Amino acid sequence: MIGEDDGLDAGREAFKEEAAELLTELETSLLELEEHPTDEDLIGRVFRAMHTVKGSGAMFGFDDIAEFTHEVETAFDMVRMGKLAVTKELTNLTLRARDQIRTMIEASEGKATVDHNVSKSIIGSLQLLTRGGQAKEVQGQESGETPAKKPSKTDSADGAHSITYRIRFKPAADLFVTGTNPILLLNELRQMGSSMVIAQTDAITRLEEFNPETCATYWDIILTTTHSANAIKDVFIFVDDMCDLHVEVVDEEGEYDEGEGYMKLGEILAARGDVKIDELKKLLGKQKKVGEILVDAGIVDSGHIESALAEQQHIKEVREQRQKTADGAASIRVPSERLDKLVDLVGELVTVQARLSQTAAINGEVLLTSIAEEVERLTWELRDSTMSIRMLPIGTTFSKFKRLVRDLSNDLGKEIQMTTDGAETELDKTVIEKLNDPLVHIIRNSIDHGVERPDVREAAGKPRMGTVHLSAGHSGANVLIKIEDDGAGLDKERILKKAIDNGLVAPDAELSEKEIFGMIFAPGFSTAAKVTNVSGRGVGMDVVKKNIDALRGIVEVKSKKGAGTTITLRLPLTLAIIDGLLVKIADEVFVIPLAVVEECVELSKKDIERTHGRHVSNVRGVLIPYIRLREHFLIDAEEPEMEQIVITEVEDKKVGFVVDYVIGEHQTVIKTLGRVFKDIEGVSGATILGDGTVALIMDIPSLVRSVARHEPAIAEAVGV
Amino acid sequence: MSATATSEPTQYLTFELEEETFALDISKVREVLEFSSVTKVPRTPEFMRGVINLRGSVVPVVDLRLKFGMTRTEKTVNTCVIIVEVSFESESMVLGALADSVQEVIELEPEKIEPAPSIGMQLRTDFIKGMGKRDEEFIIILDIDKIFTADELAFAQEASQSAA
């Protein structure tokens, strides 16, 4: 942390001043204490002075003072508790100790030297006094005086060795009176590994008897982590006397892998003590699921069953995952065309299923409806598993770049390492394939223009070795891929100048940082003063933007001069299916990708009058420009009295789209419009609706760009 | 393509556009559908009537009457979509062509087909493969690949260029 040292220095100064005051006060108190050896107030004052000198001293690095003062504090703690009397000997020793402390403080400023023999002699005499009185107590206290507890610092059990624990955390009813929020403790556990948390609510009373100030819920947690059981118990350190806490190992890598099957539900419940084995056996004659039998019999409530099932499931997953990583041969290779074919078929099935559901809804026949519902469920399951087959970890792509980074940095005489994160993140196969080129361009740019030469880096106070960090992770229905470098960062002025020189922006244009950074993706743009054989031919970054656009993704650039650049690619998980919002204009139905939709508001004729025909809408005090799709799409039909605006947000710009009305959400199988329409602006594809008709999927960013070209108001609003 | 290459008779599907009879090489025709609904793709030329759902695929539909300078095809009980496979930029592509009605499949010997007259024709002669004759009636045999050449379908690029 920057400035931490400053804070510490200021603290040290404050400590010295404070200690000087305390020592003066201590002297006075001690002298008075000699007169009134039983005055509790005086004893308290002496104790607090020592207590503070010791505590603060240790905190600001005066360990010798803290250690020394500890002995005096111990003595006065005993006095306070009536275990030691204030004698002339004690006050004498304490006064000497006080002088010694002052010398030690002065020594820290180089104004004096400490005679360690004096320290030793004082400590020795004090110990003689205190141990003479209560040797046992003192010892206990010393062992208790461990240097600072670390309640939340968790120690690792053993590197990558992962253990699954079954934890039951049952807080006392009055947990809340100590200001403890149990959710925070559960969150802390969650951060330790992969977990399942099941709240047990069987102790919650009926509403009329319910007391919100007591904690009636308890939790079962199944946690797979590399941390030790003690680390888990440490999470609950503040509440260990206010809860029942059970931590048991239920699965351990290397321990349970061979042979042993999963524990049956009944076994888990029995192991947890939720049910007795003999009760269970008595009931097992019946031909129902164990869980149902137990609930029916009132022996266990459903929360416990759920928890045990979760454990079963979790362990199964953990083991399967381990199996997967350990046993690569358990997969088969399939030509990707077959997968594509499968996806097409599923897409068709989804469409037909939608028709079936619609027909069933119109028909109203109960049997047909139930069949349609069943087909719908199966279809979605089939769809999800088909999509998951197409998912591949991005790691293989990442590792390819290691070589690229190595070779390029050698060529350029730079020292660059590549680190990666989230290599296991899964993405649609097609997306991964299409990501390769953009990633190559971005990484090349980072190495060539971003990371500086070792000597330049050294001069700037950075490590010689530069880093390019590639990471991937999920964010909702998107995958984020980040390419970070710790290089020189983007030069705003130079980019702007270049953009003006190349005629990409007007010389007097006022651009935000984001817009300026966006310039690097403009066709024919390159800021490199020198053309190298790596990059800098002015092609590359515009290709990146194009490719990412084609994947319905978004590129974001963040950069800090001197500190580095981060390029974030936000991509949809899959190309084949999106969540869409169905809207209607006259008889035409369109799909707006739900990912860009912010909200829908109404637009009345009166609203239009109020803005004097300007295409802006006032949404809670914010003016949002809108596009009349009816006009843009040249749909020749009367608009209804009340229209609706679908407000979208792309790259932080809000634009509304006026439609007749919003039908609702729709899972959309994306169909390409084919080569004939490949360059149509504002439309990215089509989908087939439940009634078999085709609806177009709008490409909002391209639509906005297209409209902006002939509508100055939109152009101004979105800064195109 | 030359009409004199072979003497084998070729099969043609005949159909009507504004009471004139046209024909297409049957090998180019995949199927004929009833014309129900079409989804217009905004900001495309009028002759592009839009897209339809062909068993899960999205297929563009062209109004041949508009393409040939006639009036727009109105929907009647006889209106059909002829699904054809055309070569477009050296790849095959499926398209739908609107016809007022589909008549029948006929056989014509190559020698019965004459080259298109260079004058007196309402539509561009390069769209025409030749003129066939049946019961004293002339049948215009279309060269469907030519109708949908890159030039003809590249309206989108034009549109975006003119807008830019």
Added chain:
Amino acid sequence: MAKVIMTVDDSASVRQMVAFTLKGAGYTVVEAVDGKDALSKLAQTQINMMITDLNMPNLDGIGLIKGVRAMPAYKFIPIVMLTTESQDSKKQEGKSAGATGWIVKPFKPDQLLAVVKKVLG
């Protein structure tokens, strides 16, 4: 909005250290020199958490915790006690008065932050 933490300690250096560490982590810090001062300041400021020393003149930590818990607005806020005494008796006394947790002095800034994060989120 930044969460407000009150640090109560008769030692200026401890207050300074706590305040500096917490401010650096984005919290707003209110300082009080002893229990009495803390209670009077609580009447004017709304806080989200309290870190208090136990040994203080006027009103000690235990008394303060009891006083704070008696105020309806602060019945359930996290209160962490600073103590050099690691004996269970003192901790127990603090806990029964209503303290959420404790930090044993001396502590390092990251230890303080870890505890704050633990009880305040």
